[in-house]
Amino acid sequence: MEYKSFFEEDKNIFHVQSNIYFSQCNANKDLSLHELLKITSDIAVEDYRQRGMSRKILKDNGFGILVSRCSYRIHKWPKENQFIEVETWEEKPQALQFMRGYKILDENKNILVSGKSSWLLVDINERRILPLKKFTLRTPPEFCIDLDCDKPDKILQPEKSELWDTRIIKFSDLDANGHTNNARYAAFVEDAIPEEFRGRKPKDFKINFAKEAMLNDKVEIFGFKEENKITFLGKTPESVSFEAVISY
Template sequence: MRDFKQVLMENGYSRQEELVFWDCDRNKRVRVAALLSKAAAFAGYDYDARGLTHETLYAMREAFLLSRLALRIHDCPRAGEVLTITTWENGARGAHVQRVYEMEDQEGRLRVSIKSDWILIDPVTRKILRPSAFTAKPIGTCPKEIDCPEPHKIALPREGTEDLGTRIVRWSDLDGNGHLYSGNYGDIVWDALPEDLRDQVPREFQINYSKEATLGEELRLVGVREGETYRMEGLGPEAPCFTALCVF
């Protein structure tokens, strides 16, 4: 039996996790959806360990929503591997607070790196707040450079896109906030990719979360392929819900 370690640092949190079959595709390689899920989970682990639980922050009317994320796969992890996943806050950038991550194997080799941008909101009114309004703790800065692209706005051209069908938001898609879980977007993207790309491991992946999708909403998926990249957008009834970029 393995005794997995977790460490709370002054401005970071680290924990070991084993990749199970659920985390991986049919080739036993980690799914982008699993990496997105772990990014969301580790942000929560960090704050929970500091006593800043979801309930505590809600009572303070301060909460973070994931706005956009970029990841780089240096060497794709596989089922059964144990990763040490470390996350740090990385300061404020305009309206965003950045959180970064590294995933290393047991030999200390970097396998995945992530940068994510979050917005601070009042969870009652849903009003966006400036990072300077966050009172729960000082926002820290990562002590090292993270080998990952900066998250940026993704846009599709007005013409030349292909129709990829629709995706209904199901009960099993919902998280504790009642919205489509941020990790599930990775599977939505991969299910809609052209068949020859689904079995490939992306070098990089980016996603913009634009509008929360709720139970029963129908997302209309459109995409465009350009060389080694594929961009995709999920259009809800009123506005785009997400835009993603895959680099192979």
């Protein structure tokens, strides 16, 4: 089968066709949560690259764009060996955050996953968040597309939670930004899921990134489980690293 990538005519909606491969699936033969983050993060980066804003060009201008929050609704889990078409588009910015939407479709254009994410503009030299008006490499979009998924907003933490897992950040967890890749945090979440939930299929997944974990950092993952929801908190000794919630 031939896979294509293309921009929808007269729109800034970027499409990438692909396959769900064996290595991207969990023990249930479903697309894993960390691979879902990889797919959506990578298509966002590629969308910008094809519009003339590669990571190198961003770096040359002193910019970095880091994912802040993600929210996904899984209408039907992508499966091993399934054809998919992933769509992404940049939406009207909100306050200090770029906004982006996603759809993952099957070969018949049925929606499998819908999602939204927010991203921060940072000064890579001073490591500080910048106002979006500083980003003049493109004209910001003025539209939003309604999707059947939660907003990528704040995750409320329960008053009590238990220590479920501890991770030491290794070299293979890092990306070219020098800190833990965003998709790795979803893998940390997956490994901390209590056994009685592992055979269940999540309907919603949200993850928020607070402070990047660095090489050799110890990340403690705390959790709180309810009947149809699990809430996670990842902490280094210095600060909160990430938060996540899975709803069933």
